[in-house]
Amino acid sequence: MSWEGGCLCGAVRFEVTQASFQTDYCHCRMCQRMSGSVLTSWADFKETDFRCTRGEIKYYKSSPHAERGFCADCGSSLIQRPWEGDYIAVATGSFDHPEEFRPTNVHCGIESQVPWLEINDNLPRKTTKEAMGFEVEN
Template sequence: MSEAWSGGCQCGAVRYVFSQKPQGAHICHCRMCQKAFGAFYAPLVGGPMQTFTVTRGEIALFRSSDQVERGFCRDCGTPLSFAYIDGDWMSVSIGSLDHPEAFPPKDQHGTESRLNWANGLGALPDVAPTEERHPETAAFIKSTNHQHPDHDTSVWPPK
């Protein structure tokens, strides 16, 4: 059996798969990526368009420039994809993959827009886990969690 690399949005309305391991993991600091992800940078990885298939739902698209379409879940807003309109490469948000730990970024793009403090993020102090600091809150969140699990499901949401 061949290896497949799947992922999807937070609510489970959109699922996708790559038929070969994505490559080129990087973070992009450009202002468009910052806005699209609502974050300091966008972590992306991808593969040839023909290796990418949406297996559930439909990726909503926003044309952020005349050359680029960015995909997201219309239901929960999860940033999912980045592709050049006439390109043959599909990039996805590393965090939307079921196993994001397999894709450590190798380089940085759009550094002209990098926030001057972004490189120091890894040096920030760790805070104790929510389970230790607020056990009741953590238990409530766990018992009411609507997030799709990090694997494919035949039916979602569960009945």
């Protein structure tokens, strides 16, 4: 099995060759600013199961804990890569079939969940501190 995805303009394409081991929502302020949206969703993969197949992903240090990767041509946010751990998180909306990556693990970053967003699932809710061990500044 493999799953493909890419950025909005098409300059960057990627694929993963093993199933995601964890899928999350994140409401944290970093993800909000990165995406321009109030809620993001992520699928985690072993780094060795991910490869860029066209173009190049550009990275920047988004916090002391991780770097984030995007397409330098169109700005689409694609992945985040923690310094610790050998996994990467792919923004599920960048997959060709995002419907295949339903978050099943947790709502992370709920300290920043906007009050008008109603969510009717039973997934655990965790603050960034509870889920990741650090706090996010605004």
